[in-house]
Amino acid sequence: MREPPYLPFLSGPASLAPGLKPIAPENLIAPDTEAEVWLPDKRRIMRDRRAEVFFSNLPDALLAEASALVTDHLPPSEEDWPTPLEAAAARVSDDLCLLQRGADGLWRLEAASLVAPTFWRLADKAGQPLGGLHDPVPDANLGLVSRIARMFDGLRPGQVLERFNWTVQAGDARFTPDAAPLKALAAATPDDSALSVLHLRVERQTISKLAGSGLLLFTIRIAVDPLEAALSSPERIAAFRAAWDGTDPALAAYKGWPHYERLVRAALRCLS
Template identity: 45%
Template structure:
């Protein structure tokens, strides 16, 4: 279990913290193109999009990753197929930070076509309370991000799928009722998105990266401390966060799993 962000916060938060360049992209996938190329061919508008005028920024991303694009692929996608992370080029146009190009092979219930060209407020509107609580701060971060500084945050959810390509929630959540209580450790997964942002010094945009890590629930039982930390975050999650993540859909299964492994206390410790 590489990342456990629920040990830091039960709620959603910006939580951006600086990291060294050596820790920027975590890798962990021998051949990302083998996973991404079929999606690019078969589900093109779900996983890829670019706006007019975004090629200079795309080329800077490719250069940053040491990729020399050919003529047959957009530069951002040529770069994305060499790394495990999804890559999103965000640039300021008409006074707003907007998604100008995106390679999205591991979406968590959204598609490239939904966010392409949209500004940060529109993108985060479905996240209950985000724009009211965090949008102004996020915009200040994007405006003030200096070259050479890399920031990281981690986001988490619970899903009943071991697949990284999940553009739509309905087909996955339709199977929740088929999960037996004894199978939760294998059927449910923590889905962690490790996200980073860094300035593109030449074109002025921001490169946003997303790396998804999926771990079966059974890994939570590797230590009592690990299980207790998850149980505490699960039960203390703010209502708007829990609603956005669909926690209520998994509540019976998760609570049964926690109780079966000794975490029977309530949020209030009763």
């Protein structure tokens, strides 16, 4: 098992707080920790299930601006894809979403290549404003949405913000528009197999603003690793237990954690 690239539970319980931190612009994508393990499957899904994982209300010229920002650190490619956004998404492990600010001041999802959704369907969110994207997240009220929108408004081209989100799941699937199969697998797994089934799923998200169009580029990189690999020391086990127990029950319920509570407890007993 590899060393997981991200361990956000070391920073404390899961939270709805934006938690955005500035990073160097050259780290928008690089280093791509997941390309080797994910890109072949990602490209296959992009071609075979395009209607489920891609949509755009934007002209190719705007998609090309985003594509250039994502791939300018990579050598040229002759691979053929229907749109510039898909051409970029096929070369990096990250999913790529573009938000546009409307005349009403609302940021809406207007284009996306989304191949590793964490339990949501692109068709349900296409064209939705920021508030719709966060529904039904608990406490994602107008105050939170307005605060994030102001942050988006104030972002300047050249700035890159990063945040992490995490959960646990049964199995190692990344294309997960529906959580039901994972919950069923968890329910069918006996306690003594918890460590072999449970995985840590981390979203590395970045936000940046395109200089020409003013669009927001939202990248989502999914890393999935066996929970056992993430909990490889007593200090990590203690931090994970504290983060799991300390997460607000409403947020834990939204994340589906009650479906994994039994297996998480069994895994922690095994590791302790």
